[in-house]
Amino acid sequence: MFNKFLERYGSHLEEEMQRTVSRYDNLPAAFATMIRYPMGWDDADGTPYPHPTGKRIRPVLLLLCAEAAGGHWKHALPAAAAVELLHNFSLVHDDIQDNSDTRHNRPTVWKVWGQPLAINAGDAMFALSYDALSRLQGTLDPATVLSIWNIYNETIVELTRGQYLDMQFETMMDITTDDYLSMIAGKTAALLAAACQMGALIGSGDAEKAAHFHTFGLNLGLAFQVRDDILGIWGQPDQTGKSAATDIISRKKSLPVLFGLSKSDDLRKIYEHPHTDNMEVQQAVGILDEVGAADFTRGLETSYYEHAQQAFAATGASGDAVDMLNQLVDALFGRSH
């Protein structure tokens, strides 16, 4: 499904990222493998892995925005490589923090090599991401490179703020929906926003235009996360219609749940139990429907989505990259073409 977006840029993105790692040819092979493994280039034993892991959504978005803003995507490749390396660094550390065993149907880095080496491999990917970004010096004027560096620094601090809140919320019951939206703005939306903004700045050199792209990416990210939360309770709308409620079973404090907790003591009691049986899950979904959690959450998704569309219209973007961007957004939101 997402392959067609990647195909637009051939193998250039993957090559740009691999070059970043390969430039450090003094890294011991076993250490390089810990970096190449989560990217989907190597297997854990250092042999080649058949295909990259992940959909590469952030770099594709960045390259499409560079084009849509009037530039050539090739000039934006270093930034595209940077955001994908950064995203994967954050996954390596997230998996340690969340104690997750698998990702992309493979053991996580810490599961293969242990936590100490996995923390360090993540740190190396973090530094390599900056190294990738710095290669913009080859295609851009110094002032624009420095502007992009500033955006990047602020984005990463924002990512760690979102990650902090996400971990903090696990042990808290009184989280407002505003707290939650602030968390996903950092954890999910900030990097998408930065990808769009950096792409546009590289493509146009126009900071005002790039700001509209930032608003587009931020609202797109928020809408996408809110939609994901809706699916976690009410399931895929195009499927059986039967509720999945997986987020209730895993006791995730997603947006509809937080809305429900603020409205219903009965839901609060269910969430305070250490385990939830099937009847309680049905009860919880019933409560969410009753208190208007679905309407609230769907209303927010629509609002963010429309804000994204408005911001995009304000960019004055043109060309066939715009069609591709629309298709990418539709694919993200599960709408077929």
Next chain:
Amino acid sequence: MFNKFLERYGSHLEEEMQRTVSRYDNLPAAFATMIRYPMGWDDADGTPYPHPTGKRIRPVLLLLCAEAAGGHWKHALPAAAAVELLHNFSLVHDDIQDNSDTRHNRPTVWKVWGQPLAINAGDAMFALSYDALSRLQGTLDPATVLSIWNIYNETIVELTRGQYLDMQFETMMDITTDDYLSMIAGKTAALLAAACQMGALIGSGDAEKAAHFHTFGLNLGLAFQVRDDILGIWGQPDQTGKSAATDIISRKKSLPVLFGLSKSDDLRKIYEHPHTDNMEVQQAVGILDEVGAADFTRGLETSYYEHAQQAFAATGASGDAVDMLNQLVDALFGRSH
């Protein structure tokens, strides 16, 4: 002892670092404390801590080199703040990796807040370090800022290489002295080298001069680590003269030990035991003396030290910062004035 070097720069360094963190005023207070705590600004409960932790050697070295190269140290403050934030990021992650409970006589970050939050606090300090560095844009031309950014990226990848080797060596017996020297070049000397180089580049804008400062810092770092390894076996030369041998008791594979292991099967047998009693410790020190480990290690220390001095002479540095640099080096090497 080291206070007099810090005094030269008043409170400017600490303020520069604190400003970097404070700029992100949307960070939750409890999260900011996790960053401010290891710097020695806050206690774990968020109340002010009486004095910064650590000697701030790297930023002082950077500022002195900026002066010695002919510049004004104030222009180098953003880079000085960056290297100290980076150093402390690496300590936060190191303490998790090494399972260390205390640092500077206080519980480590992970010990106070748990590993997941500590990993994230370290990541935030990593990003803030780049943010600090980017403020060079206020005092330097864009091309020089970009040169310094490149040095910084490469230095951090090198740090992770050294850290990887250090962790890897813990489980290995056959480490050559060359392997070990390559490890400390990354883990210890790379950031000292970069601090000297960046300071000189900011102070002079002269890449060739800055390269001599890099060589100075690298060899200084190597000499210092090798000296530390000597003290770990033979103790403080100005003390009782009685051997401390702490590194043998903790079974550290330091430079003299690795030299000994390559020369003596008897030492190898002692190191293969899970525990070492007092007689075995004396035996091990005896073997090290016998096979010439002390001469080998002291020879290397002298060689690195002399290389550092030669490189420094080649910089053509001048002014009273040179005296201060000499005093700092003497203080590092335990020579009194």
